[in-house]
Amino acid sequence: MKHATPKATRHVNQNEGLIFEKSSPGKAAWKLPPLDVPEVDTAKLLGSAERKDLGHMPEVSEIEIIRHFTRMSTWNYAIDLGMYPLGSCTMKYNPRVNEAVARVEGIANGHPYQPEKISQGALQIIKTLSECLIEITGMDAITLQPAAGAHGEMTGLSMVRAYHESKGNPRKKILIPDSAHGTNPATAAMVGYAVENLKSDSRGMVDIASLEAQMNEDVAALMLTNPNTLGVFEQQIHKIADILHAKGGLLYMDGANMNALVGKVRPGDFGVDVMHLNLHKTFSTPHGGGGPGSGPVAIKKILEPFLPKPVVISHEDGTLGFEYDRPHSVGRVRAFYGNFGMFVRALAYIQANGPDGLRQTTEDAVLNANYIRKGLEGTYDLPYDTPSMHEVVFSDKLQAKKGVRTMDIAKRLIDYGFHPYTTAFPLIVPGALMIEPTESESVEEMDVFIDAMKSIAKEVEEDTQTVLDAPHTTRVSRLDETTAARKPILRWKPA
Amino acid sequence: MLKAIGARSIDDLFAPIPAEYRLNRDLRIPRQMAESEIVDFFRQRSRENGDGYTSFLGAGAYFHYRPVIIDSLISRGEFLTAYTPYQAEISQGTLQSIFEFQTMICELTGMEVANASMYDGSTAAAEGVMMAVRLTGRRSVVVARNLHPEYREVLATYATHQGMPLSTVGFSDNGRINLKELEQSITPETACVLIQSPNFFGTIEDVDAMAEIAHKHGAMLVVSIAEAVSLGIIEPPRQADIIAMEAQSFGVPLGFGGPYCGVIATREKYVRQMPGRLVGQTVDKQGKRGFVLTLATREQHIRREKATSNICTNQALVALMVNIFMTVYGRVGLKELAKQNLAKTAYAANQFSKHGKVLFADSPRFNEFVVETSEDPYAINGRLLGHKIVGGLPLKKFYPEFGNAALWCCTELTTRSAIDTAAGLIAESERSVRSAKEEVEEVTQ
Numbered sequence: 001m002k003h004a005t006p007k008a009t010r011h012v013n014q015n016e017g018l019i020f021e022k023s024s025p026g027k028a029a030w031k032l033p034p035l036d037v038p039e040v041d042t043a044k045l046l047g048s049a050e051r052k053d054l055g056h057m058p059e060v061s062e063i064e065i066i067r068h069f070t071r072m073s074t075w076n077y078a079i080d081l082g083m084y085p086l087g088s089c090t091m092k093y094n095p096r097v098n099e100a101v102a103r104v105e106g107i108a109n110g111h112p113y114q115p116e117k118i119s120q121g122a123l124q125i126i127k128t129l130s131e132c133l134i135e136i137t138g139m140d141a142i143t144l145q146p147a148a149g150a151h152g153e154m155t156g157l158s159m160v161r162a163y164h165e166s167k168g169n170p171r172k173k174i175l176i177p178d179s180a181h182g183t184n185p186a187t188a189a190m191v192g193y194a195v196e197n198l199k200s201d202s203r204g205m206v207d208i209a210s211l212e213a214q215m216n217e218d219v220a221a222l223m224l225t226n227p228n229t230l231g232v233f234e235q236q237i238h239k240i241a242d243i244l245h246a247k248g249g250l251l252y253m254d255g256a257n258m259n260a261l262v263g264k265v266r267p268g269d270f271g272v273d274v275m276h277l278n279l280h281k282t283f284s285t286p287h288g289g290g291g292p293g294s295g296p297v298a299i300k301k302i303l304e305p306f307l308p309k310p311v312v313i314s315h316e317d318g319t320l321g322f323e324y325d326r327p328h329s330v331g332r333v334r335a336f337y338g339n340f341g342m343f344v345r346a347l348a349y350i351q352a353n354g355p356d357g358l359r360q361t362t363e364d365a366v367l368n369a370n371y372i373r374k375g376l377e378g379t380y381d382l383p384y385d386t387p388s389m390h391e392v393v394f395s396d397k398l399q400a401k402k403g404v405r406t407m408d409i410a411k412r413l414i415d416y417g418f419h420p421y422t423t424a425f426p427l428i429v430p431g432a433l434m435i436e437p438t439e440s441e442s443v444e445e446m447d448v449f450i451d452a453m454k455s456i457a458k459e460v461e462e463d464t465q466t467v468l469d470a471p472h473t474t475r476v477s478r479l480d481e482t483t484a485a486r487k488p489i490l491r492w493k494p495a
Numbered sequence: 496m497l498k499a500i501g502a503r504s505i506d507d508l509f510a511p512i513p514a515e516y517r518l519n520r521d522l523r524i525p526r527q528m529a530e531s532e533i534v535d536f537f538r539q540r541s542r543e544n545g546d547g548y549t550s551f552l553g554a555g556a557y558f559h560y561r562p563v564i565i566d567s568l569i570s571r572g573e574f575l576t577a578y579t580p581y582q583a584e585i586s587q588g589t590l591q592s593i594f595e596f597q598t599m600i601c602e603l604t605g606m607e608v609a610n611a612s613m614y615d616g617s618t619a620a621a622e623g624v625m626m627a628v629r630l631t632g633r634r635s636v637v638v639a640r641n642l643h644p645e646y647r648e649v650l651a652t653y654a655t656h657q658g659m660p661l662s663t664v665g666f667s668d669n670g671r672i673n674l675k676e677l678e679q680s681i682t683p684e685t686a687c688v689l690i691q692s693p694n695f696f697g698t699i700e701d702v703d704a705m706a707e708i709a710h711k712h713g714a715m716l717v718v719s720i721a722e723a724v725s726l727g728i729i730e731p732p733r734q735a736d737i738i739a740m741e742a743q744s745f746g747v748p749l750g751f752g753g754p755y756c757g758v759i760a761t762r763e764k765y766v767r768q769m770p771g772r773l774v775g776q777t778v779d780k781q782g783k784r785g786f787v788l789t790l791a792t793r794e795q796h797i798r799r800e801k802a803t804s805n806i807c808t809n810q811a812l813v814a815l816m817v818n819i820f821m822t823v824y825g826r827v828g829l830k831e832l833a834k835q836n837l838a839k840t841a842y843a844a845n846q847f848s849k850h851g852k853v854l855f856a857d858s859p860r861f862n863e864f865v866v867e868t869s870e871d872p873y874a875i876n877g878r879l880l881g882h883k884i885v886g887g888l889p890l891k892k893f894y895p896e897f898g899n900a901a902l903w904c905c906t907e908l909t910t911r912s913a914i915d916t917a918a919g920l921i922a923e924s925e926r927s928v929r930s931a932k933e934e935v936e937e938v939t940q
Contacts, residue, residue, distance in 0.1 A: 019595050019822055030562070030828035032835055036911040037842035042728060042834060045841060046859045049699045051730045055602040057826035065822050066564060072588035073573035076580075080572030094576050097530050101537035102750075103566070106546030112752030113552050113888050114545045115880065121544030122751045125537075132524045147614035147753070148808040150795070158656065186795035186805035192656040195800045233511040263522055264509055270516045280808065288569075288812025289589035290579040290772065291612070292754035308652075331652035335555060335617035335645040336752025344537065351536065354527025363505045370500045370508055387511045411584070420582050425796075443496055474584040476785040481583075484777035484789040488766065490608045491598040492776075 007082065007448050008417025010473050016071040020492050023058040029065055056494055075475055076289070077419045083445050085372075087391045087422035087434025088181070088229060090259050090281035092365075095352060098284065098345035107344055112336040116321045122340065123320035126312050129347040130296075133277060136358070137255075138268025139298035145308045145338040149256060152276030152295025153187040153223070155308060158330040159274060159299060160221045160250050161191055162306040166328070167248070171220035174252075177206055179230060179426040184223045184254060193220060200428055204230040204384040206240055215247050221274075225254040226267070229426035229434070230384055231369060231391035233260075241271025250274060258282045259438070260366060260390035263359030267298075274299045279339075283346035294342035306330050310337070364439035365390045368446060372437055375450035379457045383429050390438075396431035399460045404467050406431045409456055411478065412470035416452035544751075549913045550885040553863045553904025554695070555616065555643050555721045556752060557744045559832075560908055565746045565819045569812055579772075579811070583787045589811065590786035593774040596818040603726045603821070603829075604740065605733035606760035610771040612814040613757030613806065616741025617646040620689060620719045621653040622770045622804055623739035623759055627687035627715040628659060629768045629803070630736075635660040635684045637714075639672050641694040643721055644893035650689070664688070670698040670855030670865070678708050687715040692732060693725050696902065697840075697863025698855050706734030723817075724906075725861040727824075727833030737761045746820030747813055756813040767793060770804030832907060836862040839905040839914070846918040847903070850925045854900060863904045865890065865897075868921060869928040872901035875920060882916055 042050050060068070077084070084091035102108065110122050130142045146152035157174070164170045174188040177198045185195045196214060201207040206224065222244055227233045234240065241251045253267050253275035259282040261267070267275050279285045279294035287293075299307070309329040310322035322337075353361060366389050373382070373392040380394035396406040410420030410433075422434035437446060459467050471477065502508055509517065528536070550558060569575060573588060580586030580593075593611045600609035613619040624636055636654065638647055640663050654661050664680045667673045672690060681688065688709045692700035702718060709716040715736040720726070723744040732738060743755040759769060766773070767790065775789035795802040824832055840862045844853050847866050854865040866887060868875060876886035887903035894900075905914065 016591075018591070018598075020598065023825070028825070028828060029564075029823045030825070030832070032828075032831055032907060035835060035838055037838050037914075040834070040838045040841045042837060045837060046699070046729065049730050049859045051726070051728055051830075054727065054826045054829055057599060057602050057829065058822055059825045059827060060822065062564065062823075065819065066568070068822075069568045069574075069592070069819065070571065072591055073568075073571045075585070075587035075591075076573040076577045076589055077582070077585035078573045079576035084576075084578065086578055089578055091576075091578060097533055099570065099575075101534060103748075104537050104541040106541030106544035107537060108748040108750055109546075109558070110544045110751040111550050111552045111558065111749050111885070112556050113554055114548070114550065114885050115876065118543075118545040118548065118880070118885070119751070121540035121542065124543070125540055128525075135523050147618065147810075148806070150805040150807045151614060151618070154805060158652065161656065181807075182794075182796040182799050182802070183805050183807050185800035186798070186802040189800040189802075190653075190656065190805050192658065235511055235513060238513070238516070263518065265512050265516050265518055269518070270513075278808075286575045286812065287578045287808075289574055289577045289586075289815065290811030291809040292614075292811075292813055293808035294754075331655075332617075332645060332648040333652055334649060334753070335615055335643065338752070339614075339754040340751040341748070341754050348533050348537070351525055351528040351533050352530070355521035355524055357527050358522060358524075363508075366508045367496055367500075367505060370502070371496050374500045387508070389508075389511070410582070414582070414585055419578070419585065471584050476584055476587060476779040476783055477781060479583050479779050479785045479787050480777045481787050481789065484775040484787050485792070488773070488789060489776040490594075490763075490766070490773055490789075491601050492594070 013074060013475055014071040016068055018492050019058045019060060019068055020056060022060055022064055025059055027059045027061045029060060029062040082417060083437060083441050083449055084419040085421045085435045085437055086419065087436040088256060090436060090438055092284055092438040093440040094284055094286040095349060097352065098348045101348050102341050102344045120320060123312055125343055125347055127320060129343050132350050133296055133298060136262055137275060137298040138266025140301045141304045141307060142296055142298045143308050144296045144343055145334050146295035146297060147334055147339050148291065148293035149276055149278040149295045150183040150187060151333060152297045153183055154190055155333045156252055156274045156276055156297045157187055157191040159303045159306040160252065162330050163303055164220055172218040173220065175214060175219055175222040177224065179228050179428045180223060180225060181254060181256060203386045204232050205234050208236055208239060211240060211243055215243050215249065217247055219249045221250040221252045223252045223254060225256055227257045227260045227389040230393045231388045232386045233389055237270045256281060257390060260362060262362045263355065264362050274303055279342050279346040284349040285342045285345040292339050292342060294339040308333050361439045368437040368439060368441055371446055372435055372450060376453055379454050380433060391434060391436035393429055394433040395429050396433065400431060402460050402464050404460045404464060406433050408467050408470065412456045412467045413452060414471040415473045418449060418452060548883050548885050551887050551903045551917060552885055554888045554902055555741065556749050557722055557906060558749055558908055559724060559744050559906050561746050561748065562823045565816050568819055569815050574815060575812065580788060583785065587785060590774050592815055592818055594776060594786050596814050597774060599821045600758055600760055603731065604738045604760045605731040606738055607763040608766050609758055609760040610769055610773055612810040613759055613771055614810060615753065615755040615757045616719060616721050617649040619739040619757030619759050620646050621650045623717045623737045624650060624687060624689055625657060626737060626768050626770065627717055630765055631686040631715060633684050633686035634658060635682065635686060637662050637664050637680050637685055637688045639664055639690040641666045641696055642689060642691040642719060643695050646719060669858045670696045671700050671858055672705060674704055674708065677705060681712045681714055685712060685714040687717050689717045689719065691719040691721060693722055693861040696855055696865050697860045698858040699729055699860060702732040703734050722861060724833050724836055727829035728837060729861060742817045745817040747816050754810055754813050756810045756817050768803055769793065771806050771809060835907040839907065839909050840864060843905045843914045846914055847921060850918060850922040862906060863902055865900050865902055867900040868924060870924045871899055875924050879917060879920055884913060884917055886917060
């Protein structure tokens with residue numbers, strides 16, 4: 001397929017210094033209304049606690065601020081500019097209706113401690129979203145309190161620990177496959193568990209024999225991503241659950257890849273006891289340059305007593321409220337009730353899709369990943385030929401012969417107008433290229449991507465240095481990360 | 496596309512999922528809705544959610560004016576729909592803005608380094624404490640009882656699994672931490688003292704004295720700041736070792752409790768034990784200034800179970816709101832804004848003290864104060880709701896000994912007329928309690 005318009009072209013890009021370099025005394029972008037109460041003598045009220053000076057905080061005008069941030073924004077790549085094939089990160093379209101409804105007055109300005117009587121709208125949103133997510137996951141109960149996926153992991157493992165403690169022994173360790181996200185072992189450590197690695201088999205799945213050998217009464221849970229980070233569904237999932245359950249262990253599912261399952265299969269139906277969701281992945285809330293996320297944790301009945309408090313309940317008169325009296329709760333993991341603004345967005349997304357839409361979203365995500373796999377098979381090495389779900393993992397084995405590694409290819413992809421795929425992860429694939437198109441991409445955008453990847457592979461053979469020096473078209477070239485870490489400059493200082 | 500892949504149907508692609516687990520029915524969730532219906536649904540929920548009320552609630556979530564350019568700028572797709580800036584060459588916008596955020600947080604807190612954000616003030620406090628535990632090699636923690644009660648609960652959850660014994664230090668009649676008790680509660684095993692200033696009652700702590708006591712015993716001082724606007728007029732806790740902050744006041748909507756923006760700031764020498772992302776300045780191959788995520792060897796994606804924290808996704812877009820807010824108000828505006836908060840609060844406390852009893856009246860405070868009434872504050876608040884006013888937070892929920900006391904908050908948005916209405920209702924309440932008492936006395940005489 002030929003494309004009349006190339007994906008990217010260079011164009012004039014505004015430079016912009018640091019805001020502090022534009023500051024000068026007397027400029028202002030703020031205006032306060034006249035005081036309707038008497039002025040106060042701050043020295044008298046505060047004494048030695050009074051602050052005299054705000055140091056080098058900037059003084060700039062409104063148009064300068066608008067230009068400052070607008071100019072900087074143009075230096076970012078974004079989903080709104082094109083395909084963002086970061087594997088495991090699920091960079092799907094962020095619908096704008098989500099943003100609009102999150103800003104409706106009573107939703108944006110609700111105070112977390114306002115009386116329940118005038119909080120019924122927010123409580124209804126929490127309840128409705130909870131019910132939808134319970135149905136989607138096939139679990140029995142849920143908490144929306146965790147602020148992100150890793151925070152959800154901590155909440156889930158805390159409940160696992162509380163469960164085992166209630167049986168008289170918290171147990172000692174968590175099994176984690178070698179393909180897992182880094183947050184899994186880091187979380188296990190935060191919850192006071194030792195981490196034991198679990199090998200993958202030749203098809204990239206949990207090695208059942210190893211699991212059987214390693215499973216014993218010291219193991220509290222297995223943390224499993226399904227589909228795993230190779231984009232492969234763990235076909236023996238129920239056997240895995242049985243091995244754990246037989247020795248009293250629990251199955252934790254990292255729901256980072258839930259977007260491959262929604263509407264097609266439910267973790268609760270295949271033996272999962274506890275799992276987190278990432279509303280900023282599967283349920284379309286924006287990544288915003290790194291957050292905010294939201295990491296609800298869905299659980300089976302056996303873990304319900306340990307849910308973080310408060311939980312939302314229905315009163316006898318039909319109104320909703322919070323219940324704090326939860327004697328077996330793991331406690332709070334965050335002040336208030338979680339990243340409520342993300343609940344609003346996720347619920348709007350579920351409503352915009354409905355049952356049919358959610359199912360089709362999953363099907364399209366899997367279809368797209370397989371289309372890219374087919375398009376690039378042969379050009380890039382496919383270390384595991386197990387069927388792919390929502391993402392596909394290649395390796396740089398063929399290109400490495402020319403001294404070109406996955407990061408070089410990724411950087412060259414930038415020149416073609418795309419954000420790189422995920423590099424060097426999962427760890428079980430040396431030189432991984434992890435590609436996740438999501439359901440948002442059209443076949444046209446994916447064809448441009450496939451052509452770009454093929455063109456880079458050709459460049460590796462014919463013009464290696466161009467790839468090694470990439471990117472060539474960005475406002476900065478590759479940055480010196482070594483010096484940045486060795487002599488950290490973490491803030492601006494006046495000259 | 497199916498043909499290109501070599502599949503007959505979409506179901507072929509789901510063949511790896513064992514047939515017995517596949518869902519062969521529709522999900523039981525609400526039907527698909529049109530955009531107009533979705534907007535209507537949330538407008539309806541908004542009407543049921545305190546829309547149109549004036550509120551005197553603070554307690555860790557503050558209603559300040561949000562300049563409109565915050566939403567104009569954060570709505571730009573290049574900020575809104577970008578991922579974590581791992582690919583520095585095409586993320587300079589996010590990276591430079593975080594670098595400016597880190598700088599301004601340092602300027603305001605008097606610290607030397609600040610991270611790119613934590614989930615919120617409560618988790619930042621817990622992570623700040625865990626950082627002090629790593630730095631001192633000690634394990635136990637002394638926690639101020641006038642630290643936000645929900646922050647204390649969160650710390651307790653984190654501490655359970657870390658084997659960190661917690662003890663509590665109480666406050667005196669002036670609402671501030673009892674320094675003698677503090678001195679006695681620190682042991683050779685104390686890693687840090689965690690306090691809040693302005694504290695949960697709105698009074699400002701003697702941070703320097705507490706730092707001296709902590710340091711004398713080889714412990715660190717971790718200071719939580721829940722009301723960021725206070726930094727415009729209150730001297731920051733410069734003697735602290737770690738500051739764990741909630742920056743919601745800086746341009747972040749109340750949003751029924753989140754998303755907010757936690758931050759940790761500290762001394763440069765402690766940076767390698769910090770949790771969370773950090774942006775640093777460097778140069779590209781041509782020597783041009785640029786910014787990158789740095790010191791990643793602290794983080795989970797590199798260090799796995801040996802990382803300083805499991806945090807990955809943070810609150811980047813909220814930190815951008817905070818950044819724009821700080822830029823708008825800047826060196827002069829933040830001070831003037833804080834002064835208005837101070838003036839409104841002084842006026843309100845004065846009006847309330849004519850009828851109810853304002854506790855801790857002699858301690859310096861910022862924009863919150865505690866009022867004790869003869870009647871149950873829930874009853875007074877119930878009547879205030881009729882005037883579309885949400886009264887102060889009754890404290891017995893967290894501090895049973897306070898009985899009929901409530902925590903009130905005023906910001907620059909609180910009007911004199913709302914203050915007068917609330918004060919009027921408290922006056923009425925006091926009068927009716929008094930006359931009821933007199934009747935009882937007459938009867939018994």
